[in-house]
Amino acid sequence: MSTFLNNIQTPDDLRQLKVKELSILAQELREFIIDIVSTKEGHLGASLGVVELTIALHYVFDTPKDKLIWDVGHQAYGHKILTERKDIFETNRQLNGISGFPKRSESKYDNFGTGHSSTSISAILGMAIASQLKGDFKRQHIAVIGDASIASGMAFEGLNHLGVTKANVLIILNDNAIGIDPSVGALKNYLTNVKKGTAKDENIFECLNMNYTGPIDGHDLDLLLTELERLKTIEGPKLLHVITTKGKGLQKAEENQVAYHAPGKFNKETGERIKRVSKAEPPKYQDVFGHTLVELAQQNQKIVGITPAMPTGSSLKYMMEEIPERAFDVGIAEQHAVTLAAGMATQGLTPFCNIYSTFLQRAYDQLIHDVALQNLSVIFCLDRAGLVGQDGPTHHGVFDLAYLRCIPNLTIFSPMNEIELRNIMYTAQQDLKGPIAIRYPRGRGVTIDWRTPFSKIEIGKSVELKKGNKIAFLTLGHIGNLIFQLISEVDTPESIGHYDMRFLKPLDNQILDKVFTQYEHIITLEDGCEIGGLGSSIIEYANKMEFAGTIKVFAIKDAFIEQGTIEELHNICGIGMKSIKKYLEDIF
Template sequence: MSVAHHLRAEKDPSYKERNVVSIIGDGSISAGMAYEALNNAGAIGAGAERLIVILNDNEMSIAPPVGAMSNYLTRLMSSRRFLTLRDLAGKLAKRLPSRIERTAKRAEEYARGMITGGTLFEEMGFYYVGPVDGHDMNQLVPILRNLRDAENNGPVLLHVITEKGRGYKPAENSGDKYHAVSKFDVETGKQKKGPSGPPSYTTVFARELLHRADQDDSVVSITAAMPSGTGLTEIAQKHPKRCFDVGIAEQHAVTFAAGLASEGMRPFCAIYSTFLQRAFDQVMHDVALQNLPVRFAVDRAGFVGADGATHAGSFDLNYLCCLPNMTVMAPADEVELLHMTATAWAHDSGPIAMRYPRGSGRGLALPDEGTALEIGKGRIIHDSDGEGVAILTLGPRLYEALEAAKTLTAQGIPVTVADARFAKPLDTDLVEKLAKQHRVFITIEEGAPGGFSSQVVQYLTSSTLLDRLAFRPMAFPDAWLDHNTPEAQYEEAALTAPHIVKTAQDALKVKAAQ
């Protein structure tokens, strides 16, 4: 945006360049793209003069920031003399003639370098200001005005220190719990929770992973700034030397896991589906191309309710299934997730991913440990004798399919319901059996068009099986869905039992008309 303003001003002398302000948190500035932007802005010169980056440093994102950048910011924050010297030198320089001002500025920079050793940001071409108290408006507002009005000679980084939850003690004391807030008591700060229910999918995965880590010292877990969100907190406490939080750096997390796998470790890379998208190139080149046994725990697959379109796990089936050597699983319930975690642990012949949703399981009794599944084999859950409808599901929509089967069976329509378990490799024997024995073939998945269903179609078109079928894929709509409850989102996506019933009925009518 800053470059665009500059280019427009060069073209039209009457156009007034404006300041562009970018605000970033101390957790996010460790991300690779932030470094790339700092490097670019500091190097391009013309076009970035009126760029002001405000670094909001509160030592907290969802979890406390980690890594060398976090430590570096902490050292800067503790360097109080630095700001005092800069203020004095800056005020002095503005009162001197231009020639002396330039000399004074060089002297100021030299003095700052002697005291602090310079800053990383200045080495990258930014003029560093700070740290300043972000809660002191008498200090902060004049600084912002000065930066706005100054004749800048390059990009500026303003380092602002704040406290997450400032002014509300419960939030100050528990920044992680107040990152996303449910209803709470204002006096005590206690958040109101719903009635206790089944454990979440994340908890079930973490339980089995901890069990494997206790038994196998080659198990290593990796997260990208989401230790609590991915369930790794307890594992980090019990096995701190084999649990790594790499910060908001998914690309590095994947390549780090690839390096571990190449040396005989069993890495589990636990990342939300929407965030793993950032690391697709690393999944492709550093893992799949080298056929390294990295285990991907793809959390928050499917709709995520109040987190909205930015966090919806809509595309992982598409971008994972297209990669050679990749195995992709999706559990229908928490017991299946337990088995798939065990399957991933035992799978040493290439990369493997399991995608599972946000929220609670179905309340099924869990075995003491998972049992490894046969790779690429699904299962028939409800069988029928007639040539009616075959429903092949991937993931938790299995139970909506079973509800739909009850309705259709009551109408005299034979229905077979199968759980694919694996999107890749596809259970071609199961697909062929369903296609040969039924007139209507429905696939159901919790992902964007072009994922699991395309694997089924790809196989069916290699034979004449598709010619005799009314094939109906059911997936997410080709649209961004707004924030809502997951139930409302699946209703909007037409992936509930009544929608499955209607799809089957309509397909049967078309088939009968033929």
């Protein structure tokens, strides 16, 4: 039973403890995190790895007056527990609960929202410069960033600026050699050499005008406290290099750091992950992508695979295992990933660039300037499109349809099932000239026997799944499967037609002309934002063709959507079965 942790609600309470008591608190904090995450799920390994660092930072610095940013935020569970959210931490990532990431509107201790990586250095520098301009030279500014995130281009942009300022900033490099998957790249090799004492004489951070300290043991509380107290007295840019173990304190998490980044439910005593009852079920879309890519690459020597730091999450790991010389994890570097793919395409290769929908936002200029403008044949596979659930607004992939549709030369496809995903990948690597974006959701599809022979998909052509006589559903992507269930539950199924549009761009104007002629009511359904998506494009075309019937758009309204299960969020957004049925009742 917790003793010290029971009495801590704020960092002020923490600072009342004696130094010798902090190691006991660290054990209690680890047990608290493990206890909650084992049943509620969430990110585990990252927060376990920084327990001592979290305690030391709040013990030494006067938070929230001193500014502290966590990059990426999934290492901030201990921070949340020590900053007034212990009693509600069990609501973490749940509907109407606290966010799984730091969030400014949630707490005065969350100084910056950090669901995406590599933003902390720029943000903390902005805060430090603001303090200087206000004449406040005593406030401390601290950013904690991992070895995978600091390799990102944006982090280096921040370091490059920081090094020529006199800003009172402390960068803490949390070096555990892993992000979600193991860290990659030359900087990772450099940091490994620093830890071994075999690095070259010049220190890269000192060359950037940082006052460098380390590497030190990030689990040694006494050493952390000593160094942080010393660094408080040093003005200007500083970097403290700490070595930690991701998953520290739970043996299974230390042994399998990839799986225990976000392990799902597990036994808090043994660490064993709890497996669901085995039964035949459809595959995850990411695995269909991964296995299909290997199959195609074995037939087509021009195919290469690229992912920015997500080989496991995207399932590019299958190609990395089978054909490692043609599969590339480029680290947290979405901009580089896109332009790397563009360069490869100019030389006749066929790059499959797999990026989560929410992360492609970080490479928008490269997508336009380096790929689409030059009409290069890059195949973008956008995983986690649509609402992703409990990771919340920083990770929902709901803007891609809108921000992609306006780009010339770009084809946009969203499969309704695994077979369509498989076939569009086959088609794109054979016939397509110019770029294509293929977007698909997180989680499982609907087809158990998905390994069917390849067949080509005609570009820009939709599919009539069911003919009706009054109401036409035009759907895009996996969410269209809701309409199969809907039709089976209505009293007059013969009145409803269903069309799998598949392509947002180019639109199938031929089928739309037919639908405008044969139906009184048109209903569009998509798991993207209403502004600029499928519904918008249908309305634009209907206006051009002077369609006289009604068009109802089911899409995500103009708002950021919080965390929750997919079903909960569909209902909140008004794109779930209940909302669609209610609309049908109104027009029947």
